[in-house]
Amino acid sequence: MTVGRVAVAFHARADAVRDIGPRGMVTLAKAAKDIGRQEAARATGGDGVLTGTKRRGIRLRLFDDITTGHTVTFLTIKARPAGPWVWVTSGTGPHKIRRRKRGPLRKMTVDHPGTRGAAAFTRTRERIARVLPGIFRDELHSAVTR
Numbered sequence: 001m002t003v004g005r006v007a008v009a010f011h012a013r014a015d016a017v018r019d020i021g022p023r024g025m026v027t028l029a030k031a032a033k034d035i036g037r038q039e040a041a042r043a044t045g046g047d048g049v050l051t052g053t054k055r056r057g058i059r060l061r062l063f064d065d066i067t068t069g070h071t072v073t074f075l076t077i078k079a080r081p082a083g084p085w086v087w088v089t090s091g092t093g094p095h096k097i098r099r100r101k102r103g104p105l106r107k108m109t110v111d112h113p114g115t116r117g118a119a120a121f122t123r124t125r126e127r128i129a130r131v132l133p134g135i136f137r138d139e140l141h142s143a144v145t146r
Contacts, residue, residue, distance in 0.1 A: 013143070013144060016143035016144070017140070017143050017144065020136075020139050020140060020143050022066070022068050022073055023139075024135075024136060024139040024140075025066045025073050025075045026066070027135060027139060028075055028132050028135055028136060029064035029066060029075055029077070031128075031131060031132065031135055032062060032064065032075075032077045032128045032132065033061075033062045033063075033064065033077075035124055035127045035128055035131065036060075036061070036062035036077070036079070036124050036128075037061075037062070039120050039121070039123050039124040039127070040060035040061070040088075040120060040124075042118075042120070042123075043060075043088045043118040043120035044060065044088065048060050048061075050084045050087070050088060058081060058084045060079070060081075060084060060085055060088065060120070061079075061080050062077055062078065062079055062080070062124070063077075063078055063080050064076065064077055064078075065078070077128065079121055085120065085121050086121075087115070087117075088117065088118050088120040088121070089117050089118070089119055089120050089121040089122055090117040090119075091114060091115045091116045091117030091118075092114045092115050093114045094111060094112065094113055094114045095111075095112050095114065096109040096110070096111060096112065097109065097110060097112045098110075
């Protein structure tokens with residue numbers, strides 16, 4: 001191999017490693033959202049929809065924000081909507097709710113004992129922290145061995 005050919009191969013590998021940032025973050029974001037979808041389904045009983053809060057329920061989702069700077073790429077994973085994720089993760093304390101009856105007593109309130117949290121987002125964060133470094137390692141290995 002000539003020096004020129006080695007230099008071209010080296011630059012190609014360096015470019016592949018540099019492209020891991022934006023391209024690899026998309027792969028990491030998809031994996032994180034899949035983990036969030038699985039944990040939401042596990043916490044809500046199968047479909048990832050928190051029922052009892054709205055007529056059609058509230059779908060628990062994750063979304064990503066990929067920010068690319070000059071030399072650094074950031075991936076932020078957030079839960080949406082945040083309120084129901086908090087309820088599913090840490091539970092709710094005792095509170096008053098309206099009575100579900102018609103007639104003159106419909107405005108009467110009753111004591112709700114609260115709910116126990118299922119630690120859904122906590123488990124999501126822990127699984128993401130375990131899985132994503134391996135995915136990034138695979139992306140780096142594929143970029144270097146091209």
